[in-house]
Amino acid sequence: MKIKEIIVVEGRDDTVAIKRAVEADTIETSGSAINEAVIAQIRLAQQTRGVIIFTDPDFPGEKIRKTISSEIPGCKHAFLKKEDAKPKKGRGIGVEHASSEAIREALKSVKEEMIESIESEISKDDLLKAGLIGGQQAKSRRESLGIHLKIGYTNGKQLQKRLQMFQISRKAFLNAMDVILQEEHNE
Incomplete structure (x- = not known):
């Protein structure tokens, strides 16, 4: 499975897991304190190839997702279930622990963020x-x-x-x- 968009992940271990599952390029944020150089890189990726934000299903991952979305509208989002992001042994949660199948499934179910705000049908x-x-x-x-x-x-x-x-x-x-x-x- 080849992915056209560039996938934004948190770190190197996430990149390894993504490349094990699919053929794709990644940008690593190196944590939740995203610097301006990384934002500029993601912005360029969005303009040229599109971006899929694929962060860990935890608080820091959500913080990264929100930071990028607020700076760069129109990104796509891939989400892992928490149970798919847990290691077989030990503690922690993250994309790096997910099976290749779970990663491919999340990437097949990518959701696109809408740039224009439309009134929600759900109150x-x-x-x-x-x-x-x-x-x-x-x-x-x-x-x-x-x-x-x-x-x-x-x-x-x-x-x-x-x-x-x-x-x-x-x-x-x-x-x-x-x-x-x-x-x-x-x-």
Whole structure:
């Protein structure tokens, strides 16, 4: 599988994992304190080939994703499930621990960030009714929703913005919630 866009990752071990899974070029941020030279490199990559942001499914990874998105609009995003990013032994979480299959699957499900802001079909009230904000199961439901819609995990405050950013339709949202509620019922 060859990837046209340049994949933005956090570090060298992530690059090794990506190159093991697909044929692609990468840019490494070297952590969450992204300097202006790296931003300029990513900006040029976005203009010439396009960019896929593929960071770890944790707080620092989300911080990097937000920093790049705010500086360089229109990026694509690939998300790994947390369980796919955990090592077989030991601790930690990251792209470097993911199997080649999980990396390829995440890259097949890339979501494109919309540059123009369009009114979301999903209201805050919809999120409350679905138990995605303000309830005991809210966090686990948001994790499940992120997996089903392939948009990654986000906190309650950012969920509506993420759904809007990736233009998730009301129908796709409701279908995912039906599946999540059915899974909870079967547990």
